[in-house]
Amino acid sequence: MPDPTPQPPQQPAVDVLVVGGGPTGLTLACDLARRGVRTHVIEAGDQLLPGSRGKSLQSRTLEAFDDLGVADALRAAGSPFPPMQTWRDGERQGEWQLILPDPEAPVSRHPRPWLVPQWRTQDILRDRLLDLGGTLECGARLTSLTQAATHVTAEVTHSDGDRRRMSALYLVGADGSHSTVRESLGIAMKGEESGLRSAVVADVRVEGLDRDHWHIWPDPAGELLLCPLPGASDFQLNAKITGEEFTATPETVRSLVAGRTHLTSDAVTEVRWFSFYRPRTAMAERFRQGRVFLAGDAAHVHPPGGGQGLNIGVQDAYNLGWKLGQVIGCRAPDTLLDSYDAERRAAAADTLDLSTRLYRAGREPQDADEQARYRGRVCHLLSVHYRDSELSTDLRERRSATGHQAGDRAPDLPCVTTEGPCGSLFDLLRSPDFTLLTVNCAPPPEAAGLRTHQVTGGPLAQELGTGLFLIRPDQHIGLAADNSEHLSRYLARVGLRGAGM
Ligand SMILES: Cc1cc2nc3c(=O)[nH]c(=O)nc-3n(C[C@H](O)[C@H](O)[C@H](O)COP(=O)(O)OP(=O)(O)OC[C@H]3O[C@@H](n4cnc5c(N)ncnc54)[C@H](O)[C@@H]3O)c2cc1C
Structure with a gap:
C-alpha cells in the first residue's frame, strides 16, 4: 500500500547548486555567496581545468570582477596585451596592434583588455569563493537531474565511483559546451557547424x-x-x-x-x-527551464574570435546572480528569473555573430589598423544593454535618444553627492545591492531603506539629467523616472518591497 501521507518536501541542503567550476560557474558562485545565498559548486575534474584558453578579460568583465572583489588580484596576475609581431622567413616584418582603443567607448576604469591565463582567473575566483563562504567540490560529476515544484535533485557521481543525491532550490548548468544539464533537460542547441577552420x-x-x-x-x-x-x-x-x-x-x-x-x-x-x-556557433533554445538555468558555454558556443567566450559567460553569471539572490533572499517574484533568459539570450546572439566574424577575419596584418579599430570598438562589451527588457522602465518625459536610458550600463563618471565628491559612480555602486541615485532632487519617502545617493553635480549629473535612477546590482539602470510615482511598484518587482523593507 502506498503511504497516503504526502512527505513534507525535504529541505535542500543548499540554495543553489552550480554545476561546473569554470569561469562562469565560479563567478556566479562568488556573486551568490556574497549575498549570503548557500552555494555549492560541483566540478567533474579532480581539479579545475588547466590551460590558458580564454585569456582576454574585456573591460566589462573587469568591471564585474571589480565589484566581486577580484580585480586587484587579476591586475597583479596579468598584463596588457603585447603588440603583434609578424614574422616571414625568419625576419621580423614589423609590429602592429591587434586592438586599438576606441576614443568613443564608454568611460571605464578598465579601458583596456587584460591578459590573464584562464587557469589563473579560475584560481583567483575559487579563492574568492572560499573566502566568501561558498563551497567547491572537485571530482563530482552531475550525471542526471530531476525537478519538483520546490526543488531540484541532482545525482552526482564522484571520481571514486560513489554516487549521491543532492537537492537545491535552484540548479545552474555552467558545465561547458557538452553540458549534461542541458542534455538532461532536452534543450536543443540551434546554430551551425559554420565551416570554420x-x-x-x-x-x-x-x-x-x-x-x-x-x-x-x-x-x-x-x-x-x-x-x-x-x-x-x-x-x-x-x-x-x-x-x-x-x-x-x-x-x-x-x-x-x-x-x-x-x-x-x-x-x-x-x-x-x-x-x-572545431569551432561552432550555436545557442541553446532556452536558458531557463523551471528551476534550472544554463549559463556560459553550456548556453552558447562560438569561436574564440575577439576573445569573447569567457567574457559573456561571466556576464551571464553577473546577470543571474543578483536575480537568484533577490528571489531566494528577498522573495522577489519568480518572474524576475525569466528576465535572465530574455536579457542574456539577446546579448549572446549579438556576441555569437561578432565572434564568428572576427574568427573568420583572422589576425592577419592586412588592413591591421582598420581591423584593430573595429576590434577596439566592438570587443569591450561596455555597450551591451537591456533596453528591450521588461525590467527596464524609462518613464522620463524628456530624454534624448542618444543619452542613457533604462537598460543601459550606468555611466561610470565622477560626481558630487551630498556626502562630497566621488571619483566615479562605480565606487558608490560597489555592493551586492540596488542603489537609488536622486540627481538634482531630494530622495522621496518611498526610498526609505534603500541605498540612496543624492547627486548634486559633476559629469554624472550632466550625463543623466535630473531624475531618479534605480541602478541594478549589475550596474544597469533599471528604472529612470522624473518622480517617485512608480518607484514602489518597481521595487516590488525586484523583491525590495513587502520583504521587510
Ligand atoms: C582552445 C580554446 C581557446 C579559447 N580561447 C578563448 C579566448 O581567447 N578568449 C575567450 O574569451 N574565450 C576563449 N575560449 C573560450 C573559453 O575558454 C570558454 O568560453 C570558457 O571556458 C567558458 O567558461 P564556462 O565556465 O562557461 O565553461 P568551461 O570553462 O567549459 O567550464 C565548464 C566546467 O564544467 C565542468 N563540467 C562539465 N561537465 C560537468 C558535469 N556533468 N558535472 C560537473 N562539472 C562538469 C568542466 O570540467 C569544466 O570545468 C577558448 C576555448 C578554448 C577551448
Whole structure:
C-alpha cells in the first residue's frame, strides 16, 4: 500500500547548486555567496581545468570582477596585451596592434583588455569563493537531474565511483559546451557547424623568442601565433588547421611550430597543455527551464574570435546572480528569473555573430589598423544593454535618444553627492545591492531603506539629467523616472518591497 501521507518536501541542503567550476560557474558562485545565498559548486575534474584558453578579460568583465572583489588580484596576475609581431622567413616584418582603443567607448576604469591565463582567473575566483563562504567540490560529476515544484535533485557521481543525491532550490548548468544539464533537460542547441577552420591551442615553453610580442606567422595552411602569458614562462600557441583530421599530441604541436615558423621543433622545450577544437556557433533554445538555468558555454558556443567566450559567460553569471539572490533572499517574484533568459539570450546572439566574424577575419596584418579599430570598438562589451527588457522602465518625459536610458550600463563618471565628491559612480555602486541615485532632487519617502545617493553635480549629473535612477546590482539602470510615482511598484518587482523593507 502506498503511504497516503504526502512527505513534507525535504529541505535542500543548499540554495543553489552550480554545476561546473569554470569561469562562469565560479563567478556566479562568488556573486551568490556574497549575498549570503548557500552555494555549492560541483566540478567533474579532480581539479579545475588547466590551460590558458580564454585569456582576454574585456573591460566589462573587469568591471564585474571589480565589484566581486577580484580585480586587484587579476591586475597583479596579468598584463596588457603585447603588440603583434609578424614574422616571414625568419625576419621580423614589423609590429602592429591587434586592438586599438576606441576614443568613443564608454568611460571605464578598465579601458583596456587584460591578459590573464584562464587557469589563473579560475584560481583567483575559487579563492574568492572560499573566502566568501561558498563551497567547491572537485571530482563530482552531475550525471542526471530531476525537478519538483520546490526543488531540484541532482545525482552526482564522484571520481571514486560513489554516487549521491543532492537537492537545491535552484540548479545552474555552467558545465561547458557538452553540458549534461542541458542534455538532461532536452534543450536543443540551434546554430551551425559554420565551416570554420579547426584549431590547436596549447601552452608551450619556447626558446629563442622574446616575451614582449605576440608573435604571428602567416601561412597558407593557417596562421600560427605564440602569445607570452604573464605570470608564467609559457606561450599560448594557437594554430588554425586545414581539414578535419588532426591528432593533437606534444609531437604534432612541435611539428606545427617547425613547419610554420622559423623555429625548430627542439625550440619547444615543453608542451604543458594542448587541445584541438572545431569551432561552432550555436545557442541553446532556452536558458531557463523551471528551476534550472544554463549559463556560459553550456548556453552558447562560438569561436574564440575577439576573445569573447569567457567574457559573456561571466556576464551571464553577473546577470543571474543578483536575480537568484533577490528571489531566494528577498522573495522577489519568480518572474524576475525569466528576465535572465530574455536579457542574456539577446546579448549572446549579438556576441555569437561578432565572434564568428572576427574568427573568420583572422589576425592577419592586412588592413591591421582598420581591423584593430573595429576590434577596439566592438570587443569591450561596455555597450551591451537591456533596453528591450521588461525590467527596464524609462518613464522620463524628456530624454534624448542618444543619452542613457533604462537598460543601459550606468555611466561610470565622477560626481558630487551630498556626502562630497566621488571619483566615479562605480565606487558608490560597489555592493551586492540596488542603489537609488536622486540627481538634482531630494530622495522621496518611498526610498526609505534603500541605498540612496543624492547627486548634486559633476559629469554624472550632466550625463543623466535630473531624475531618479534605480541602478541594478549589475550596474544597469533599471528604472529612470522624473518622480517617485512608480518607484514602489518597481521595487516590488525586484523583491525590495513587502520583504521587510
Ligand atoms: C582552445 C580554446 C581557446 C579559447 N580561447 C578563448 C579566448 O581567447 N578568449 C575567450 O574569451 N574565450 C576563449 N575560449 C573560450 C573559453 O575558454 C570558454 O568560453 C570558457 O571556458 C567558458 O567558461 P564556462 O565556465 O562557461 O565553461 P568551461 O570553462 O567549459 O567550464 C565548464 C566546467 O564544467 C565542468 N563540467 C562539465 N561537465 C560537468 C558535469 N556533468 N558535472 C560537473 N562539472 C562538469 C568542466 O570540467 C569544466 O570545468 C577558448 C576555448 C578554448 C577551448
